[in-house]
Amino acid sequence: MEHVLVTGGAGFIGSHFVKRLLHAPDVATVTVLDALTYAGHIENLGTAFLSEKLSFVQGNILDTGLVDDLVREATAVVHFAAESHVDRSFFEAGAFIATNVHGTQTLLDAALRHGVERFVHVSTDEVYGPMPEGCATEESPLRPSVPYAASKAASDLVALSYHQTFGVPVCVTRSSNNYGPYQHPEKIIPLFITRLLKGEQATLHGRGEHVRNWLHVEDNCAGIEAVLREGTPGEVYNLGGGTDLTSRDLTGHLLNVCGADWDSVTYIPDRQANDIRYSMDWSKAAAQLGYRPERNFEEGLAETADWYRRNADRWAPMMRNPNAARPARPLPTSPAGR
Template sequence: MRQLLVTGGAGFIGSHFVKRMLAADDVERITVLDALTYAGNLDNLGSALDSPKLTFVRGNILDTTLVTDLMARHTAVVHFAAESHVDHSLADAGAFAATNVLGTQRLLEAAAKAEVSKFVHVSTDEVYGPLLDGAATEDAPLRPTVPYAASKAASDLVALSYAVTFGLPVCVTRSSNNYGPGQHPEKVIPRFISALMRGEKVTVHGQGQHVRNWLHVEDNCAGVELVLRDGMPGEAYNLGLGTDLTNRALTALLLRACDADWSRVVYVPDRTANDLRYAMDCAKAEQLGYRPCRSLDDGLAETVAWYQHHLDRWAPQARNPQHPLPAAHITAPSPERDRVR
C-alpha cells in the first residue's frame, strides 16, 4: 500500500481518512483526486496539504484520461467521491447516476488495467432500504428507495462485478450515518447546530420518528482502513455499531448541546420516500477487529465545539468558495485540473 489514491479526499469523510493514512508508516504517498464541488473544500485537508507525502489533484472521476494516468501510479485506491445528498437526488437523479455509477465504473476499469492491489469502494447503509425490524447482513437484498441510494447500490454491484469478472481485488464498505467536525451544513447535525447557533428554528420531518444509526467519522475511517488492509476481495463490509436514535431523540440532544429548547423546533410534512429505519449487522467487520470507540456524547460535544470555533466554515451559502491554491503549490494548473504537492 505504498502509493494510495483517494477519490473525494477533500470531502468530509475522505479528508478525515486522508489525515489518518498520512500517519501510517507504510504509506509513502497519497494522491487526493477531488472535483471540489460545493461539498469539497481544501480547508477540510488543512495542514495536511503541507505534507510532502500528499499530492492534490483537482479533477473529475469521469475524466477517463486523468483517472487512467493517476491509477497507473498507485498501488491501492479508496473511493469516496460521490454525490451524496438525498434531497438533491430527488431534483437531479441524472447527476447521481453519472457520478456514482459511471464514475465508479471508470475508476474500476482503470484500476483493473493498472492491476492495483486493493480497491475499496465506500458506500452506505441506505442501499438496503428500510427495515422495520432486524438488521441487514451484507448478503441481504438491496432495496433502495431514492435515486441517491439506488445509484450507490448500482455502483456497489458494478464494483463487486469487477472482482468476479476481472479479478480486481475490490471490497465495499457500507456505513451508517456519519457525523463529526467539518461536515457540510447540508447534513442534519451541522445544519441543526449552525441554525441553533444563529438563533433560528430547525425543522423535523413528520414527528421525528425516523431511526438512524450515528457513527463518528473517525470510527468509520478506522473501519475503512481495516477493510483496506485486511478485507477479503469480493466482499462487502457493514460499518455501523454507532448509536440508534429517532430524529426526535437526536434533536433533543442537539437542543441541549446548544442551550436551546423545543420552541426552536418546527415539524414539517415528511419528505418523499423518507425511510423509517436503517439497521445493519456488522459481525463480518467485527471479525476483522472493527469496533467503534467514540461515544455519542463525546462525539456530539466535539462536533458542536468545532462549529462554535469555525464560524467561517459553516456560514450558509449556495456554494462553498473555491479557495485559491497557494501559488507555491501549483503545478500544471488548468481550469479542469490543479495539482498541489
C-alpha cells in the same frame, strides 16, 4: 500499500481518512483526486498539506485520461467520491447516476488496466432500504428507496462485478450515518447545529420517528482502513455500531449541546420516501477485521458542535451559497401517489 489514491479526499469523510492514512508508516504517498464541488473543500484537508506525502489533484472521476494517469501510479484506490445528498438526488438524478455509477466504472476500468493491489469502494447502509425491524447483513437484498441510494447500490454491484468477472481486488464498505467536524451543513446534524447557533429554527420531519445509526467519522475511517489492509477481495463489510436514535431523540441531544430548547424546533411535513429505519449487522467486520467503534456519542456530538461554534467562517459562506441547498418545491409523484 505504498501509494494510495483517494477519490473525494477533500470531502467530509474522505478528508478525515486522508489525515489518518498520512500517519501510516507504510504509506509513502497519498494522492487526493477531488472535483471540489459544493461539498468538497480544500480547507478540509488543512494540516494534511504539511505532509510531504500528500499530493492534491483537482479533477473529476469521469475524466478517463486523468483517472488513468493517477491510477497508473497507485498501489491502492479508496473511492469516496460521490454525489451524496438524498434531497438533491430528487432533482438531479442524472448527476448522481453519472458520478456514482459511471465514475465508479471509470476508476474500475483503470484499476483493471494497471493491476492495483487493493480497491475499496465506500458505500452506505441506505442501499438496503428501510428496515422496519431486524438488521441488514451483507447478504441482505438491496432495496434502495431514493435515486441517491439506487445510484450507490448500482455502483456497489458494478464494483463487485469487476471482482467476479475480472479479478479486480474490490472490497465494499457500507457505513451508517456519519457525524463529526467538516460536514457540509445540508446534512441534519450540522444543519441543526448551525441553525441553532444562529438562533434559527430547526425543522423536524413528520413526528420525528425515523431511526438512524450515528457513527463518528473517525470510527468509520478506522473501519475503512481495516478493510483496505485486511479485507477479503469480493467481500462487503457493514460498518455500524454507533448509536441508534430517532430523529426526535437526536434533536434533543442537539438542543442540549447548543444550549437551546424545544421552542427552537418546528415540525414540518415528512419528506417523500423518507425510510422509517435503517439498521445493519456489523458483526462480520468485528469478527474478521477487529473493527470496534470507540467514540462516545455524547462526547463526539459535543466536540462536533464545538467545532461549528469555533469555525463559523467555514460554514457560514456555505449557508449563503446558492448551490448549498435546493429550494423546497413539490416532488413529482407517481399515479399511485408515491
